[in-house]
Amino acid sequence: MQPTANPPLQPAQACPIGPVVDIVFSRWTTPILWSLNEYGRHRFVELERRITKITPKVLTQRLRQLERDGLVVRTYHPEVPPRVEYEISQLGRSLAPLFATLADWASVHLDKVEDARQDYDVHEFMSS
Numbered sequence: 001m002q003p004t005a006n007p008p009l010q011p012a013q014a015c016p017i018g019p020v021v022d023i024v025f026s027r028w029t030t031p032i033l034w035s036l037n038e039y040g041r042h043r044f045v046e047l048e049r050r051i052t053k054i055t056p057k058v059l060t061q062r063l064r065q066l067e068r069d070g071l072v073v074r075t076y077h078p079e080v081p082p083r084v085e086y087e088i089s090q091l092g093r094s095l096a097p098l099f100a101t102l103a104d105w106a107s108v109h110l111d112k113v114e115d116a117r118q119d120y121d122v123h124e125f126m127s128s
Contacts, residue, residue, distance in 0.1 A: 028054050028062045036088040037096055043085055
């Protein structure tokens with residue numbers, strides 16, 4: 001009897017945190033969630049100022065996606081002029097320990113990452 005090959009794994013089976021990474025750690029999503037978690041409710045223009053280099057189009061897209069995912073709450077105030085505010089939801093707040101852990105990791109290890117990159121770049125340059 002011949003051994004059977006392992007069936008191919010779906011991405012979520014191979015890495016169960018993959019879907020979370022896709023939701024939370026896209027280029028602009030993390031700074032938006034971080035800002036709303038750390039500094040509270042923001043209007044669109046306040047977020048735009050806080051997260052430099054993000055375009056209004058991308059900020060709008062990310063906020064809509066985060067609202068759809070249940071991580072951000074959008075509140076429309078029918079005033080003149082209308083006012084819209086964004087805040088992190090309870091579901092989004094549940095990510096706070098993850099953000100704190102990553103911030104701690106960054107403060108301890110990012111210098112080591114930079115050293116490793118420099119060592120690698122020197123080695124690659126020398127072997128070229």
